[in-house]
Amino acid sequence: MTRGTTLLVLFALTVVGQALTPTTVLTTVDQARLKAVFENARPFTDLASAHYSILGLKLLGAQIPNTHMVKIEGECCQYERVEDNCNYVKSAVDYKSPESLYYASAATKALGNCQLSNSNAQNTLQAAIKDGVDVPTLFFVVSALTNLGLPVNSNEVVNALTEALKTDDSILSGSMALHIAAQLSKETDVKVIFESIEDLVAQADEVGEKYLQFEGDLGLTSFFVVGAYRLAGQQNKAPLIMEDQAVKFANYLLSRKHVQSPKNAYDVAAGLSTLGNNKYHIPVCITRESSMTVSSAQSKVQVRVSNVMSGALGKLTVKADSAERKEDGAVVLSNSALTAVAKDNTLYELDFLKTKAGRGFYTIEFSVAADKPDSRLIGLSGAQVEVKVVTTVNVEEVELSLEDKDQSTPPRVTKVQYPQKTGSNLAGDHHQNLVMKFLLKDKADNSAMEAHQAFVRLTNKRTKQEVIFVAEADDDHVYKFELDIGASAKEHFNSLSGLYAMDLVVGDALIQNPFAWNVADLQLKFPEDSATSEEKPNLYQPREEIKHMFREPEVRPPATVSTAFTGLVLLPVLILLGLWIKLGVNIANFPLSLSAIGFHIGLGSILVLYYLFFVQLNMFDTLKYLAILGTLTFLAGNRLLGSIANKRKQLLRSRLR
Incomplete structure (x- = not known):
């Protein structure tokens, strides 16, 4: 019995040591950067960007401006004009498109004091729920109806959604189904859709045993997380997501917090806002707030304990379970309580040098317990923070x-x-x-x-x-x-x-x-x-400049040698002319046409050009002239050969007759 208990305790300690916790947090600086991304999306160029910008600012608790400046290019100069956000959304919406109505209705709902034409929107949205409707269209329709406060026929939507999922069972469609089901009445039977959460999570890709994502797609991962917890809240049931899976989803979203586009920034804010405040899973983040360096002048290690959005979790008890020196594995402290130093119970500190820790690199492992039990908190143990203890040397x-x-x-x-x-x-x-x-x-x-x-x-x-x-x-x-x-x-x-x-x-x-x-x-x-x-010359003094010397051209042979060589080259031509005279060459058939004369003059000109290249011209000038002469010679020769071929055909026909 004692042996079995010992093994059980060792196993429990191993599991605790391997507990998964968030690797970072969305700090106030990160949130300010995301707010800047949303604000820089103005002036709006499309309805989708306006939707992400307005909803993103609302998620981060920032004030949504009622207007934005638009630069206008005039005939004489450039000037700015104030444009109302509500008027822009109204002017950009397409009442015949469910997708456009979805973006516009979400934006106007976030603005609060902006209304679309419900009659025009309702006709388009209700007409879109028909046989053969796909999942994305159904998502846009139900979301727009909900945003506008218009009635939704839950049974009709469930039937249409069930049929649509038979032909499209992708992760995106499954995530949209979660959002659709979350907006239906609580009496609607969406058990099958709720249970699909587990199947969708099983399709996620795990990276490095720390991150969980869908095909490396930030938008898809965030969309699923929001939909799963949204439906879980509507059904009042814990989603079929394991605690470590929730932490891995949070780690992935946090790893993408440096995005720059309004859509990606909204995806980060929406996913982390959901994981920072829901009924079932709230990952606890423990991050080092103080400098990594611990010295006699700064002996305290401060850590911030919060949710993924840097929000407070209530009154907590934070302990340093152990501090291990990396060099030799020596443990210098265990089970030491930290002191709260902030009114919001997010900042805690530990006087690390009270342990008489010597110089070296240390890994401190923390655990957290809520004074009032909260089953939502996950990742309460196993968080690690690295510090180094420095010393003064004599x-x-x-x-x-x-x-x-x-x-x-x-x-x-x-x-x-x-x-x-x-x-x-x-x-x-x-x-x-x-x-x-x-x-x-x-x-x-x-x-x-x-x-x-x-x-x-x-x-x-x-x-x-x-x-x-x-x-x-x-x-x-x-x-x-x-x-x-x-x-x-x-x-x-x-x-x-x-x-x-x-x-x-x-x-x-x-x-x-x-x-x-x-x-x-x-x-x-x-x-x-x-x-x-x-x-002796100093090795560190600048040396004399090295000037490149091109090789001098080789000396040409004497004029006698080159003249004799030229004569030998021309000798076959003289022999050819002599043989023609002796044999009596018949040149009566030479066609006196422009193409024939041009072709032969061109050939002769090319030979003369070669001679000039040998005695005077360089390669570049020769190629330039050769391109001109060659083109004219080619055209004339082509036409000459064509005329000769036609004459032969006519002669052959006359003989056949």
């Missing part, structure tokens, strides 16, 4: 020494007190080693510590050349830096003798006072073979 036992390599003389040790500098310059040459020892101590408990970054920087005072070395700590956390002056002369210092400033640079994410301390000035002298190193 530098102690700092020693500088120059030691002879052959140890012929004892080292000259100079002790330095932080943040002072040695009174006189130290001088060292290539026969010596420079040694620096120091100890870093945590000021809070005077314990030795190591820093993530500890460097020794040597800077040439004349050239400003910097050389940086890493200082490493031993097992006792004592830092030691040793420099072989002779061996490092060429590699690190370019054999440049002179006066160097020696700095100790210490930094760490957990150190509150990182510093660069000028410890001493060193006169370094490098080996004799680098005595002329002062004359």
